[in-house]
Amino acid sequence: MRIGELAERTGTPRRMLRYYEDQGLLVSDRAANGYREYGEPCVDRVLQIRGLLDSGLPTRVIKQILPCLKEPRAIHVTDATPETMATLERERDRMTQRIECLLRSRDAISDYVEAVRVNQARGASGVSCDGAVQDAAVQDDAVQGAVSGRR
Amino acid sequence: MRIGELAERTGTPRRMLRYYEDQGLLVSDRAANGYREYGEPCVDRVLQIRGLLDSGLPTRVIKQILPCLKEPRAIHVTDATPETMATLERERDRMTQRIECLLRSRDAISDYVEAVRVNQARGASGVSCDGAVQDAAVQDDAVQGAVSGRR
DNA sequence: CTTGACCTTCACATAAATGTGAGGGTTGAA
DNA sequence: TTCAACCCTCACATTTATGTGAAGGTCAAG
Known part of the structure; x- marks a missing residue:
């Protein structure tokens, strides 16, 4: 093409x-x-x-x-020169770091989104919620999947 | 500080x-x-x-x-304005994409590194190896851990 | 044969993250 | 008191991935 x-x-x-x-x-x-x-x-x-x-x-x-x-x-x-191998291993490790950072952040966002969703569902209008997020036992497919880290 | x-x-x-x-x-x-x-x-x-x-x-x-x-x-x-929420969900999804891309690539690098290692261990000097990588059942800690995605 | 939709190279522009350094104040220790 | 080691702001430079467009070649359809 x-x-x-x-x-x-x-x-x-x-x-x-x-x-x-x-x-x-x-x-x-x-x-x-x-x-x-x-x-x-x-x-x-x-x-x-x-x-x-x-x-x-x-x-x-x-x-x-x-x-x-x-x-x-x-x-x-x-x-496969030794330097190439060293570079590959170094970059592989950096990628692992990025993955971990992104995983942490993505899951935090998911939790946050879920918390807001639950909060709004119970009728609070922009008010803050003091309790922990553990009451987020909802069955919505999309969001629930996101929280548990689906692909 | x-x-x-x-x-x-x-x-x-x-x-x-x-x-x-x-x-x-x-x-x-x-x-x-x-x-x-x-x-x-x-x-x-x-x-x-x-x-x-x-x-x-x-x-x-x-x-x-x-x-x-x-x-x-x-x-x-x-x-939590609706637009903020939309942005968060969009960015969460982009992060998921990045994670998947990085995971694929990192694992491919790990496989590659492992293949080269095995190849060199059996004495081949820069020569290519035609067989599949499935014979890579070695017990080296570092590399093995990396291949299986440790941490 | 001409027109439009492709393609080529070249070059200049921009946004984002970062490097570098000038010119100058603060502060603690010799 | 003076010097070194901090801190400040401001400004200009650089790199990387991009946007944009000019000037021109190719080719198929009208």
């Missing part, structure tokens, strides 16, 4: 697709006329890139971890 | 502490001489801010979710 289709299917501006290529995150064939030509796997790849970018990783780091995310699992073991 | 101590205890440049205050993420008393004075809870607060910033959240968003992370759980329900 050409850049326009990839852009549309990934919700990514063309500008950014060229930028990712420039940063070495994405590769493209070139048609005879010079147009970029992408294969089907690029869709997932771009989504990966966007997700990691949105999660705070700079392109420089994404470039290093992208080879780990390719499907044919153990074929890319070739380029 | 003054800004220097807070900076040191959180590993954050003074410049950034003032910046966070400017963005409304952090508050400080002022001593008679104009020096900023911070309470003990600021340490955790700054660490929270830094973690979220590093996880890709802009200060504008962090400012909105920080009230949810305060300890006295249900006291801050006061300022």
Whole structure:
């Protein structure tokens, strides 16, 4: 597919697709006329890139971890210099930290949202609630799922 | 404590502490001489801010979710306008997305690191390995723990 | 053949987080 | 008293991921 289709299917501006290529995150064939030509796997790849970018990783780091995310699992073991490995382990640990931070914060938000919901359900209008949140034994699907950390 | 101590205890440049205050993420008393004075809870607060910033959240968003992370759980329900609630739920969902993306990537890195480790242990020097990674039944503590997502 | 919808490169602009440093006040210890 | 180590504000610089648009090539349909 050409850049326009990839852009549309990934919700990514063309500008950014060229930028990712420039940063070495994405590769493209070139048609005879010079147009970029992408294969089907690029869709997932771009989504990966966007997700990691949105999660705070700079392109420089994404470039290093992208080879780990390719499907044919153990074929890319070739380029395993000690420094590369060290970088990977360091970044893996940083990602674990981010995950923990996000988990804590997300769960706190869920609790908060739930508390407000319960509070409003019982008719309080903007008034503060002194009791603990443990009375939040409600059966609403969506919110309940969120609180318990669903996927 | 003054800004220097807070900076040191959180590993954050003074410049950034003032910046966070400017963005409304952090508050400080002022001593008679104009020096900023911070309470003990600021340490955790700054660490929270830094973690979220590093996880890709802009200060504008962090400012909105920080009230949810305060300890006295249900006291801050006061300022629950519908828009605030909508924002919180939207951001909670984005955080869930980030968590999933980071989890996938981190686990992939762990698998990769593990595969390389096993590969090197059996004496291959930079050569690629064709078999699946399922033979990675090793007992190394650190790596094994990382693969299974420890902590 | 022309028009419109693609594509190319190049370049300048912007927002956000951060670095750096100037110019100047406070304070405690030598 | 003077010096070092803090603190203040202000301002300009940098990096990264983006937005925007100019100037121009390609190509299919009218």
